[in-house]
Amino acid sequence: MRILLVEDDAEVARFVRKGLQEAGHNVEHAANGRDGLFLAASEQFDILVLDRMLPGGVDGVRLVETLRGQGNRTPVLFLSALSAVDERVKGLKAGGDDYLVKPFAFAELLARVEALGRRPTVEAPATKLKIADLEMDLLSRTVTRGGKRLEIQPREFRLLEHLMRHAGQVVTRTMLLEKVWDYHFDPQTNVIDVHVSRLRQKVDKGFDKPLIHTVRNAGYMIRAEG
Amino acid sequence: MERWREAGSAAVAEAIAERLASDVEGNSIYLLMNPEGRRLAGNLDRWPQGVPAGTDWAFDTVQRDGLTTEARLNVMELGNGYRLAVGRDVTEKQRLRDLLAEGIAWSAFAALIFAVTGAAVLRRALEQRLLPAAQTAEAIAAGDLSHRVPLSARNDEFDRLGRSMNTMLDRIDRLMEGIRGVSDSIAHDLRTPIARARAKLEEAVVGPDDPETLRAAMERGITDLDNITRVFEALLRIAEAEAGARRAAFAQTDLTPVLADVAEFYGAVAESRGQVLETDLPPVLETVGDRDLLAQAAGNLIDNALKFTPEGGHVRLTARALPRERIEIVVEDSGPGLAPEDRARAGTRFFRADSSRATPGSGLGLSLVRAVARLHGGDLLLEDAPQELRGSPGLRATIRLGSA
Numbered sequence: 001m002r003i004l005l006v007e008d009d010a011e012v013a014r015f016v017r018k019g020l021q022e023a024g025h026n027v028e029h030a031a032n033g034r035d036g037l038f039l040a041a042s043e044q045f046d047i048l049v050l051d052r053m054l055p056g057g058v059d060g061v062r063l064v065e066t067l068r069g070q071g072n073r074t075p076v077l078f079l080s081a082l083s084a085v086d087e088r089v090k091g092l093k094a095g096g097d098d099y100l101v102k103p104f105a106f107a108e109l110l111a112r113v114e115a116l117g118r119r120p121t122v123e124a125p126a127t128k129l130k131i132a133d134l135e136m137d138l139l140s141r142t143v144t145r146g147g148k149r150l151e152i153q154p155r156e157f158r159l160l161e162h163l164m165r166h167a168g169q170v171v172t173r174t175m176l177l178e179k180v181w182d183y184h185f186d187p188q189t190n191v192i193d194v195h196v197s198r199l200r201q202k203v204d205k206g207f208d209k210p211l212i213h214t215v216r217n218a219g220y221m222i223r224a225e226g
Numbered sequence: 227m228e229r230w231r232e233a234g235s236a237a238v239a240e241a242i243a244e245r246l247a248s249d250v251e252g253n254s255i256y257l258l259m260n261p262e263g264r265r266l267a268g269n270l271d272r273w274p275q276g277v278p279a280g281t282d283w284a285f286d287t288v289q290r291d292g293l294t295t296e297a298r299l300n301v302m303e304l305g306n307g308y309r310l311a312v313g314r315d316v317t318e319k320q321r322l323r324d325l326l327a328e329g330i331a332w333s334a335f336a337a338l339i340f341a342v343t344g345a346a347v348l349r350r351a352l353e354q355r356l357l358p359a360a361q362t363a364e365a366i367a368a369g370d371l372s373h374r375v376p377l378s379a380r381n382d383e384f385d386r387l388g389r390s391m392n393t394m395l396d397r398i399d400r401l402m403e404g405i406r407g408v409s410d411s412i413a414h415d416l417r418t419p420i421a422r423a424r425a426k427l428e429e430a431v432v433g434p435d436d437p438e439t440l441r442a443a444m445e446r447g448i449t450d451l452d453n454i455t456r457v458f459e460a461l462l463r464i465a466e467a468e469a470g471a472r473r474a475a476f477a478q479t480d481l482t483p484v485l486a487d488v489a490e491f492y493g494a495v496a497e498s499r500g501q502v503l504e505t506d507l508p509p510v511l512e513t514v515g516d517r518d519l520l521a522q523a524a525g526n527l528i529d530n531a532l533k534f535t536p537e538g539g540h541v542r543l544t545a546r547a548l549p550r551e552r553i554e555i556v557v558e559d560s561g562p563g564l565a566p567e568d569r570a571r572a573g574t575r576f577f578r579a580d581s582s583r584a585t586p587g588s589g590l591g592l593s594l595v596r597a598v599a600r601l602h603g604g605d606l607l608l609e610d611a612p613q614e615l616r617g618s619p620g621l622r623a624t625i626r627l628g629s630a
Contacts, residue, residue, distance in 0.1 A: 083459060084466060085475055085518065103455055105448075155490060181491060185463070185522040186456055188529045188591060194494040 001046040001117045002026045006036030006063065007079065008055050012102075016049065016079075019106045020113065033058030040067055045074050047117040049109075052080030052091060061094040068095035075116040079104070085184060107218035111170040118169065129164040132224040134203065134211055136164055145207060155180070156199050163212065163222040172219035196220055235260065235308055239267030253315045255290065255297050261307025274299055274311060288313070296320055355384045359391060371399050404468040416454055423450035460590040467519060467597035481511040481520065481545060481553065488521050489543050492528045500537045503528065506544040513553050513627060515602050523598040524555055526591040527623045531559035534621070548626075552604070555625040558611040563621045569608045595625060603628030 003025050007013040010031070017027045028045070030036035033054035040048055040063065048067075050060040058066070064076050076098075078091045083101045091099050098112050129136040133146045141157060143150045152160065159180050163171055173192040177183050196212065204210040213221050235258065242256040246269055257268035271289040274297075288297045299313035358376045365373040374395060375388035423446075430443030489505045496503040524543070531541040539560040548554055596606040604626040611620030 083462060089475075101459075103451070105452070181487065183491075183521060183525075184518050185525070186459060187491070187525060189492075189495055189533075191491055191495055194498050195491075198494055198498075 001113075002028070002044065003047050003049060003113065003117075004028045004030065004036065004040055004043075004045045005049045006030045006033065006040075006054060006060070007049070007051045008032060008053075009051070012051075012079075015106070016109065019110065023110055023114075025113075032056030033060070033063050037063045037066060040074065041070065041072065047113055048074055048076045049113065050076060050078055050096075052078050052082055052087070060096075061091060064091075064095040077109075077112055077116055079109075088184070105217070107170065107215075108172050108174060111172045111175060111219060114169050115166050115171070115175065118166075129161065129167075131164055131167050131211055131222055132209065133207075134164075136161060143203075145203060150202050152199075152202060156195070156202070159195060159199055160203065160222075163220065166222075168221065168223045170215045170218045170221050175219065235266055235304075238304070238308075238310065242267040253318065255288065255299065255311070255313035255315055257311040258304075259309045259311075266308075268311070270311065273309070274301070285316075290315065359384070359388055362391070362395075366395065371395065371402060401469060404465060416457060419450055419454050419457070423447050423454070426450065457590065460594065463522075464590065464594050464597045467594065467601045470601060475516045475518075476514050477517070479513055479515055479517050479520070481513055481515075481555075482507045482509065484517055484521050485511075485524055485543060485545055485555065488524045488528065492525060492532060495529075496532055496541060499532065501532060501535055502540050503532070504540065504542045506542065508546060511545055511547060511553060513551075513602075515627065516598075519598045519601065523595045523625060524557070526595050527555075527557035527625070530591055530623070531557050531561065531621070535559045535561035551628075553627040555627070556622060558620060558622045560611070560620045563610055564608060592623075595623070599625045599627065 003020055005013060005016055005020070005027055007016065007029070008031050013029055013031070017029055020027045028039060028043075030039050034056040036048075036050065036054070037058050039045075048064075050063060052060040054060055054063070060078055060080070067074070067076075076096045078096045078099045079102060080087060080091065080099065081102045088099045088101075097116055100109060100112055127137065127139050129138065135144050136157075137143075138161070141154075143152050143157065143160065159176065162176065162180050173190075176192050176196075177187065196214075200210070200212045204212055209225075211222050211224070213223065215221050238258055242258055245254060246256060255268070255270060257270040257273065258266040259273055260266050263273070269290055271292065274286045274288045283298050283300050286297060286299055287294055288299070290297070295315050295317045297313045297315050297317075299311050301309065301311045304310050355378075362373045362375045374392045377385045377388050377392075426443055427447045430440055430447075433439060433443070485507055486505065489503060493503045528541060528543060535541055541557065541559045543555075543557050545553065545555045592606065599606045607624040607626065609622050609624070611622040
């Protein structure tokens with residue numbers, strides 16, 4: 001993917017850029033808002049990673065508002081040292097698609113960037129999701145594996161749906177917490193792990209090939225081959 | 227005049243004598259003079275010189291019964307040299323006027339004195355009443371926040387002013403305390419893990435060049451840093467809630483699904499530990515609040531309950547509406563409970579009961595719950611759980627939410 005990183009802190013920029021490049025992405029970097037806006041408006045990117053506070057008169061929020069005003073719909077991930085909920089809401093309202101508070105683990109950033117970048121640009125109203133022999137029917141809200149119906153509770157359904165929509169991508173615990181439960185706080189305990197392991201019991205138990213994988217130091221991933 | 231025309235001077239003189247006789251007050255003045263300048267009738271000794279004939283009502287000084295008085299006179303020529311002066315003695319009136327003028331002057335003077343002294347007294351009284359408030363304000367401006375405006379028993383507008391000042395000061399004090407608390411916590415409780423992380427990394431640098439050890443040390447360092455970040459986030463969130471900054475996010479919320487979700491969220495944890503998490507929620511529980519914070523507060527209570535309750539234990543989440551738009555959220559457990567002396571301190575930042583040192587946690591959970599409850603105009607109550615939850619006393623944590 002072609003990624004534009006707008007970040008004024010040289011060290012963070014270097015670290016993020018290196019990490020994203022190692023993950024196989026093509027990264028352009030701008031150190032201030034004005035250059036960032038110029039690049040974002042004149043070239044095609046798959047995703048923009050913006051610091052919320054930028055020098056040069058154009059901060060992250062202004063940059064996104066300007067782009068959205070021009071009809072540019074490139075997904076935007078905000079990086080910010082401002083953790084207050086208001087700030088998150090402000091960022092998302094301005095047209096940001098995701099919000100990551102500094103300091104962050106690189107795995108978290110990478111997972112979010114990939115989730116945003118591979119999001120279908122036109123939300124195709126898929127009615128079925130399928131990974132190997134695991135099938136999810138979004139209309140009847142049923143899940144089958146190898147033709148056998150699985151007993152899945154509503155919340156587990158949403159958890160599995162989120163994993164399946166991002167099949168082959170790492171989904172972090174925080175992402176699940178935010179996207180499946182809409183919680184923006186630290187649950188203190190490894191609640192997400194408990195939920196995933198419960199889901200795993202239903203989806204993978206009794207089948208040869210496990211589909212839900214734990215990615216060390218990052219999160220979970222659903223994929224066909226072990 | 228008519229008499230003169232009809233009957234001449236004698237009749238006039240008679241009429242004058244009659245009138246004078248009937249004049250009780252003795253203010254009337256009459257004088258009839260014949261052409262030779264002799265008095266025919268009347269009570270003036272001499273003809274008033276100052277009044278020319280034919281003038282209407284002029285003032286003059288006249289001689290009357292040997293006394294000089296002020297009079298208003300009308301002088302007319304009756305013809306044939308006869309002259310008549312008719313008038314009224316105004317000395318009384320004059321005196322009355324003088325008296326009045328004097329009276330008014332005196333009373334004006336008295337009023338002025340009263341006004342000035344009254345104003346001074348009132349001002350003194352005001353100053354007296356406002357002095358404590360002013361002194362308090364000065365003391366606070368000088369940096370001592372412990373002062374409060376003393377209140378009298380009168381419960382008047384000054385007391386009301388004093389009371390609102392005190393409420394304001396309490397709030398400021400609490401905020402200051404919060405800031406102080408946060409900086410204290412940062413000083414104490416972030417330094418320790420930071421020092422630990424630093425030590426580990428340093429050790430790794432000077433230690434053996436074994437890549438495995440090095441990697442493990444670095445991973446531990448990152449974990450430590452992550453924990454520091456979590457503590458920091460928690461502190462910020464508490465501070466945010468305490469400062470009331472999050473009130474902007476308040477919205478009409480139905481608490482029942484929020485609590486049900488939280489219970490379901492932590493229910494998985496309970497299940498994995500063989501504990502039972504029961505809920506008893508009303509169909510609808512409307513309130514105005516911050517959904518995320520309320521969920522986190524309830525979550526923290528449940529998380530605590532689950533942590534301190536042994537396997538097979540019970541945790542119960544109940545919520546109900548109280549009168550006057552108040553709401554109660556209760557989390558009870560069958561765990562070991564809290565010693566009374568720990569209860570008061572639970573909820574202060576980083577407090578951990580000695581018995582809980584072995585359990586993971588930052589000691590910030592209840593602080594957040596308390597801050598959230600206060601943000602919503604309520605408080606956190608800790609007490610022994612009822613025996614029906616079996617076994618040991620257990621803890622019952624109640625969040626009361628006021629109509630914030």
